[in-house]
Amino acid sequence: xxxxxxxxxxxxxxxxxxxxxxxxxxxxxxxxxxxxxxxxxxxxxxxxxxxxxxxxxxxxxxxxxxxxxxxxxxxxxxxxxxxxxxxxxxxxxxxxxxxxxxxxxxxxxxxxxxxxxxxxxxxxxxxxxxxxxxxxxxxxxxxxxxxxxxxxxxxxxxxxxxxxxxxxxxxxxxxxxxxxxxxxxxxxxxxxxxxxxxxxxxxxxxxxxxxxxxxxxxxxxxxxxxxxxxxxxxxxxxxxxxxxxxxxxxxxxxxxxxxxxxxxxxxxxxxxxxxxxxxxxxxxxxxxxxxxxxxxxxxxxxxxxxxxxxxxxxxxxxxxxxxxxxxxxxxxxxxxxxxxxxxxxxxxxxxxxxxxxxxxxxxxxxxxxxxxxxxxxxxxxxxxxxxxxxxxxxxxx
Ligand SMILES: *Cc1c(COP(=O)(O)O)cnc(C)c1O
Numbered sequence: 001x002x003x004x005x006x007x008x009x010x011x012x013x014x015x016x017x018x019x020x021x022x023x024x025x026x027x028x029x030x031x032x033x034x035x036x037x038x039x040x041x042x043x044x045x046x047x048x049x050x051x052x053x054x055x056x057x058x059x060x061x062x063x064x065x066x067x068x069x070x071x072x073x074x075x076x077x078x079x080x081x082x083x084x085x086x087x088x089x090x091x092x093x094x095x096x097x098x099x100x101x102x103x104x105x106x107x108x109x110x111x112x113x114x115x116x117x118x119x120x121x122x123x124x125x126x127x128x129x130x131x132x133x134x135x136x137x138x139x140x141x142x143x144x145x146x147x148x149x150x151x152x153x154x155x156x157x158x159x160x161x162x163x164x165x166x167x168x169x170x171x172x173x174x175x176x177x178x179x180x181x182x183x184x185x186x187x188x189x190x191x192x193x194x195x196x197x198x199x200x201x202x203x204x205x206x207x208x209x210x211x212x213x214x215x216x217x218x219x220x221x222x223x224x225x226x227x228x229x230x231x232x233x234x235x236x237x238x239x240x241x242x243x244x245x246x247x248x249x250x251x252x253x254x255x256x257x258x259x260x261x262x263x264x265x266x267x268x269x270x271x272x273x274x275x276x277x278x279x280x281x282x283x284x285x286x287x288x289x290x291x292x293x294x295x296x297x298x299x300x301x302x303x304x305x306x307x308x309x310x311x312x313x314x315x316x317x318x319x320x321x322x323x324x325x326x327x328x329x330x331x332x333x334x335x336x337x338x339x340x341x342x343x344x345x346x347x348x349x350x351x352x353x354x355x356x357x358x359x360x361x362x363x364x365x366x367x368x369x370x371x372x373x374x375x376x377x378x379x380x381x382x383x384x385x386x387x388x389x390x391x392x393x394x395x396x397x
Contacts (some may be wrong), residue, residue, distance in 0.1 A: 001135075001289040003189045003247045003254060005376040010250070014038065014242035024238050026057075027212065028222045039241040045248050046180075046195055050170040054204030056196045057241060058211050061159040061181020063234040064194035065093035068177045069127065071196065071206035072153045074099050077345040078126035080155075083111050084327040084361040085319065086131040089181075090157060091333055095342075099126070100349030103327060105360040108279040110292060110368070111138040113360065117146055124349075127153040132161035132171050134370050135258075135289035139281050140166045140174050153177070159194075162187050163255040164287035171287070177203050182244050187254055187289055190244035193236045211235060258288035258373045261382045265291050265371065268386035274397050278368070291371045298366035300396045305369060307392040313385060315372035320365045327358060328365075 017036045023029045026039035043055040058064050074080060076098035082090050083106045091101040102125070104116035110133045117128055128147050130138040147154040158164070158172030159181035165171060172178035177200065180186075182193035196207045209216055214231030269275045269291075278292035295301045298320065305318035323329040334353045336342055377385070 001187050001258070001372055001374070002185045003187055003250070003375070004184060005374060006250070006254070008246075010246040011243050014246045015239060018238045018242045026235060026238055026241065027215075027217070030220065036238075038238045038245050039236055042241045042245045042248065043195075045245060046197065049248060049251060050173045050197055052170075052173045052178075052197045053199045054197065054201065056204060056207040056211060057236045057244075058194045058196065058207075058234040059236050060192055060234075061157075061179060061183060061186075061194040062089040062093050063211070064159075064179035064181065064196050065089060065129075065155075065157055066096050067207050067211050067234055068155055068179050068196045068198075068203075069094065069099065069129075069153075070097055070210055071198075071203040072127065072155070072177055074126050074153065076343065077124065077349075079122060079124040079349065081112075081117055081120050081125060081128045083131050083133075084358045085110060085133060085325060085365055086157070087159070087325060088330065088333075089159075090129065090131055091330075094129075095346060098343055098346060100124070100346055102349075103353070103356075103358070105358050106364055107360065108294070108364055109136065109138050109281060110134060110278050110364070112143060114139050114142040114146060116360070117143065121146075121150055121152075125150070125152060127155050129155040129157060130175065131157040132159075132164065134278075134292050135161050135164060135287040135373075136278060136280050136292070137161060137164060137166050137171055137284050137286075140284075141281075144175070147176075155179070159186065160289060161287045163251055163258075163289075165285045166281065167283040172197055173199075176200060182240075182247075187258075187287065188244060188247045188251060190236065190240040190247070193240045193244055254375055255287060257375050261373050261377055262286075262288040262291050264379075264382045265373075265386050265389065268390050269293055269393070272390065272393055272397070275393065288373055290373060293369060293371075294364075294367040295369065295393070296367070296397075301367050301369060303396045304393050307395060308369075308389065311388050311392055313371075313389055313392065315374070317370045317372075319368065319370060320362075326365050327361070 107113040154175035156175035156178040182190035211234040214227035
């Protein structure tokens with residue numbers, strides 16, 4: 001997955017353009033730029049690549065989720081339904097707006113179970129956020145139908161699945177508003193960066209203004225611009241955007257490599273009858289950033305995970321015991337350990353987490369191993385890895 005594995009002169013040349021004219025900021029300084037607008041160019045390139053009308057770059061994927069929600073009007077006291085398995089950014093981005101994350105069970109797609117979503121809807125629910133985890137996707141049609149029926153905003157965090165598709169549409173572009181991350185370890189990297197993508201012009205204009213102190217970006221004099229509403233600073237710099245501009249043009253190359261490596265590993269593991277694979281909704285095509293598979297139970301998954309480590313099979317995660325991606329280890333959220341006072345609404349809204357159990361999610365995550373697919377592996381390295389993985393798994397079956 002990490003695009004940094006294949007950095008080349010393409011990235012270097014884009015960054016040098018920026019350093020040559022010295023304008024590191026994405027807005028203004030028109031005269032000094034010698035025609036270089038890296039952030040704007042990256043926005044156009046992303047719009048073209050993912051076939052959406054509007055793209056707003058921001059400083060991170062976490063910022064993208066917050067800006068996306070804010071742009072759609074999600075705020076204090078609103079409930080946002082999200083999965084129990086995701087990066088911590090999901091609840092951080094919701095809570096930054098004073099909104100309440102409502103965690104619900106996942107199924108073997110590794111994201112939202114539509115039945116759990118429906119059961120969690122209350123009079124305060126404002127949005128449903130599907131997180132396209134580990135290179136694949138949720139039940140997009142079912143989730144969209146639920147949002148339509150209940151008049152909810154549908155948000156898509158596609159930070160880990162850039163390049164994947166559902167019924168021919170790019171992941172990230174299917175819901176009302178979508179998010180990408182370009183942090184250092186993502187398939188396309190800017191070092192740090194993110195994007196909000198949407199076909200909703202109003203959301204886009206909101207995201208454009210909100211991510212830059214509420215500036216309306218009308219006219220050529222930044223100092224004279226008006227501020228239709230309050231905003232913050234979630235801007236990306238030209239240096240970061242320059243790296244992403246080179247990288248996004250290489251997305252087809254990266255996806256092709258991921259796909260090739262993924263299938264070498266998958267075909268080897270598929271020979272083992274006890275191994276099953278994560279469910280991909282019909283019509284979906286993964287980005288192949290990860291290979292996710294299930295073992296018969298928690299005990300075997302733990303042993304195989306340890307055996308992988310002993311045998312040098314790196315970057316295979318057993319998220320059940322990993323602190324970052326699954327609710328089991330989110331003590332700081334459950335206990336609301338905050339540097340500053342948290343609103344009464346959010347405190348009350350999150351009190352359910354002290355007692356709620358997620359048995360279905362536990363069962364799925366306990367059995368799952370998630371292996372990162374690297375871009376830099378040679379053919380013989382992938383084949384050797386496949387052989388070793390099969391050997392490690394068979395030892396405990
Ligand atoms: C990486 C990631 C984010 C956050 O992105 P940053 O750019 O690191 O802030 C959000 N959601 C998911 C699913 C991610 O994997």
